[in-house]
Amino acid sequence: MNEPSETRPNPSEDQTLDTPESLEQLRDAVQSSPRVLAVGQRTKPPLSETDATLVCTRRLSGITEYEPSEFTFTALAGTPLTEITDTLAQRGQYLPFDPVLAGAGSTLGGAVGAGLSGSGRFRYGGIRDFLLGAKFISGEGEWIEAGGKVVKNAAGFDIPKLLVGSLGRYGVMAELTFKVFPQPVAQLSLGIKCSTHELARQRMARVAKSRWELFAIDYQPDPGIVHLRLGGPPQANDQIAEEIQTEWSGEVTNIPLSESIWAKTSELNFGPHDTVLKVPTTGPKMQQLCETLESAEGVTLHASLAGQLVWIAVSGNTRLRSIDTLLQSLGLSGLMVRGNGTCWLGSENGAGMAIGSQMQRAIKQAMDPTAKFPELPFPELIASQ
Amino acid sequence: MLHEIKPEQHPPLGQEMADAISTCVHCGFCLAACPTYKELGQEADSPRGRIVLMKEVLEGNLELESALPHIDPCLGCLACEPACPSGVPYRDLISPFRAQSESKRQRSLSQRLTRWMTQFTLPYPKRFRLAAKTGKLAKPLSFLLPRSMRVMLDLLPPRLPKQQDWKENYPAIGNQRARVALLTGCAQSVLDPDINTATIEVLNRNGVEVVVPKNQGCCGALSWHVGNLPQARQFASQNVHAFPEDVDAIVTNAAGCGSGMHEYHLILKGTADEAKAESFRHRVQDVASFLMQLGDLKTPPDLGRTRRIAYHDACHLANAQGVRAEPRNLLRMIPGVELREINDAHLCCGSAGTYNIDQPEIAASLGKQKASNVIATAAEVVATGNIGCMTQLSNHLTKQESGIQVQHTMQVLRDAYLASETE
Amino acid sequence: MEPLDSLASIYPESRFSRDAAFQAAFESDGLTVFRAKPRAVVIPESAEEVIQTIRWCHEHAVPFVARGSGTSLSGGSLPVADGIVIALNRLNRILKIDPVERIAVVEPGVVNQHVSDAAASEGLYYAPDPSSQSICTIGGNLAFNSGGAHCLKYGMTSNHVIGCKAVLATGEVVTMGGESLETVGPDFTGLFVGSEGLFGVAIEITLRLLPKPEQFHTVLVGYDSLQAAGDAVSAVIDSGLLPGALEIMDALSIEAAEAAVACGYPPGAAAVLIVELEGPREKIEQERQQLDEILTSTEPFAQRVAVDEADRLFIWKGRKSAFSAVGRLSPDFLVQDGVVPRSRLGEALVRIQQLSAEANIRVANVFHAGDGNLHPLIMFDGSQPGALHRAEELAAKLSRLCIEMGGSITGEHGVGMEKRDFLPEMFDEPTIRMMHRIREAMDPKVIANPGKMFPGKEAPALSKVGLHPLEKAGVISRE
Ligand SMILES: Cc1cc2nc3c(=O)[nH]c(=O)nc-3n(C[C@H](O)[C@H](O)[C@H](O)COP(=O)(O)OP(=O)(O)OC[C@H]3O[C@@H](n4cnc5c(N)ncnc54)[C@H](O)[C@@H]3O)c2cc1C
């Protein structure tokens, strides 16, 4: 059931790929095919592995509204994340959750559909928390405008949140509105050497609870370094860094930003691997994952969010079966975001996402009554239909 | 809150009740402060719920008998008042409502008997002394009595202190700075007459002459708070005449009495004494508040040892009269005193007049919690300003086998003054 | 008629009531213009009882309304006449505080403030702080995606609910999210938060806790015009600072708060601004200088910095009491809640003043300025014939104003009963249809809090003009 497929052909080769250039065309594209899945730049191929017609939003690109003093912007779904981060940076603003795979070309719509957030999610929230509104096409070909364009809005159901992580199975996103924050004046990166995974976990718990208000807390099990990111006025950063250095004297090093792991982590670049899994978890299981996979060849682990998220990077598909088994035994679920094969691994209830529930089926039915979009690629759901 | 009450149909306090209701905006902030809501966890037993129920009864939309099971458990502790941002004078509603409903409600024989017993004895020191003694004799037979009366017996102290009487006048020691009249209280003067003696001593030592009017009676608070308006009026009227005009203040040392006397204008509304009551109530002051206002108090001697004292806010002092800081400051004035705050200080101890008798379960639960919180302070003494609280506290502290001593703030202060002379 | 007795059999006598007193006590929430008497009130003490109750309601197609502390300001917890009220106040256990993962798992009836109290010894707290936090419940917060003064930096309830176990109106029990900040798959938790009780009842909620800020720097600034206070907000925002809170109160609400809690706001101020920075002391040390310069440049006529924690709470007390305190200025008032783009705050305020003058109705204003979230308090005297109607008309104009300006009809109080007629003005038809479909997916029989959020025929609809048939029949009423 969860068998990771190793031999599926790359779907893009024999699949139609529609690339509309206007919202009109986008709607036509959705209406003209019986089964459709929206894609951006396909930086996360496993998520769009389907035989449905692919509609690519990459030509629907550009920021349509940006009012810095409003703390919001609206952009077309195909806008590259880099264009957004660059534009924001010019006005001293940013998306605090470290958008994922921006360098690889990921689009805004793709980031929402995949529901990915990077290390910065730790401080102010993830992509779900910054998404304010979404304009999308329903399976019936209608324009839906959910949420709002202001930073606070409690009217109606929060449909935009439902789109986060929906892998494009609920609609085709065309335009998205986000909340942004002012960038911290300066950032600073520290590494704490930890001899065991347990020690790393303890230290992450300690710093996560501390008065220092860290922006990101990550862990590289190999070579055993906890990475901290501070943000704020440079003088304050220095003072706090100094205190952290005294706390674990001799084990803490100042890492120049140019050599820090943050950018690489956002690109899911954990070494020479072709496959990356996202595994939500908590501290103790993170530690178990680290311990179990410590000497596994061709596998690199990286923990973010003080241990509540583990990225598992793998070379080739051969190791996936044993990782699947491991995740199942720990009751964890994993989403394969890079590589190729089925995007789902591990346990059915690991992420608490109500797989197999009546609710999940009913919501899919409500969002997409004509089954225009593929089913969510979750095992139980497919099996029961 | 909007309502359709016709005040004139509910004399003499229909307008007061209607005004209190219309000030309520139904925001629920008071729920957080209410002990019975905390205990029972249901809207109908919260201040907001009670206000709605009373409104419905006054509008004629709800049977009194349906509302009473939720009105009766109200402690009258008034914790809901300071918690209310809208300034609802809950006291203007609950007491008049009780007074009005008393005549209309049906009570069982044993309830009536108990109420008659308490209202016939408690306000009258002589009768109470007698009843208390008889009660002690009756303790072994208590299983024969209705439950509410058994509770009453349980509350009696194992032995009553010696009877005390007070002179009509106690001159100031040294320079006279003020002159006050003291309400000696009824139950208090039987259960712990030393409180009055201590109060007089402390006042005298600070240059205050104390007169003890001969014709004073019970303050009437008990009758008022249980809805016995005729009796309350009789006492109130007696007192507005008994107390002299030529004093700086009418001083009380029992929170319940003080708050009751502050409400004389309500009790006597529509009677010949209405105007007199209005001026009278403004002269009533708790002894702690009077002393702090007087200022420049004599500092007790420093004995070079520390004493841990917890202070318990009597509801009718803190909530009803807004006296919180004064007694604490008096205690802090004593050299070596370490003042301890009690957790959940805003929660009533469950004594609340005859509450122990009417609502024994809630009273016991609150008493137990309060005692535990007092014990947690690791104090040697717990001081408070109300005889009812003192009885409840010592009862529950004893039950939890604690040796913490219960004293009136005036007793603590007096002892501190006297310590110098015994040294 | 379905056998109510079989529902009664789930509960001991004391926790199932058809009593007139219970019906009266539960007949409205923080918005008392609507009243409806429920058929019965149940007071579950376990999640299992909630599940059984909802399954019973589903089986017999009887509507139910979950109720926390009934502080909803939009009529969200107004009972459905003839339905069941599920009062969740005794489900008030904090099941777990995990200081290592920094989460709290709570039952829905836990009071917001109690979560922070319980986490305090671990140096943690629960960030969302509605003014009603001393009494409102986490279940109610979740249903309304409640906000508070500190939303600007940390977001609303939704940002802090990472998991939720709920019983849907179908009787199905689902677990959404979990103990990790991240999940995979569609964000069902995010959808459930803010659903105003229309999907079912949350029975176990997992909250994210944050480390308590080490230091606060709270400044109370007085201005001689609302405009000046508004400009100061823009100046702060444009500076790149990210304060924890940016709140404005106008003269009328200052007057009310002053009367209620004597909060010592600068006398004669036409507006006060509360700015609060929070964080590690080193950061505050730097940022407060920056803030100081900005505020000085806005030429306030009074300025005060909280000297200690007690003083800080004192400043906040005035702000947090503001709604109820307006009860001192006017026998009745409607608390409004709308959002406009922040940069158009000044314009919105002028329009509100105009509308208020035209209608000859006093409007006090309290707002989360950083978020552009307005709370106009429309004052009226309900004993005057037609006064409520005129106040409601003004409220409608204010809601439309927010929509017109590209904002929202509610920032945090929810649609409930009050704003349901405006939802279709804010969203177009296909979007509303989709919301309906989602609702039916969760509640095919339309028994969970029916009549709220969407306009429509379903009970207990009150028409805005004239009497509703149910009102005529005396089943529901409004004052
Ligand atoms: C004076 C005052 C100040 C306020 N200030 C603020 C503020 O600053 N910010 C703000 O956002 N709000 C504020 N509010 C509004 C209100 O307090 C919030 O909406 C709060 O979240 C309601 O909580 P409650 O427990 O009272 O819920 P209730 O009013 O009892 O219920 C609210 C809604 O939640 C549903 N519900 C309750 N529990 C559950 C559950 N377990 N599962 C599913 N649905 C449930 C109910 O059916 C109802 O629709 C204020 C209200 C008052 C009276």
Ligand code: SF4
């Ligand atoms: S007087 Fe005390 S018991 Fe009665 S409603 Fe107020 S707070 Fe509750």
Ligand code: SF4
């Ligand atoms: S706090 Fe005051 S206004 Fe609010 S419900 Fe209680 S009594 Fe009414």
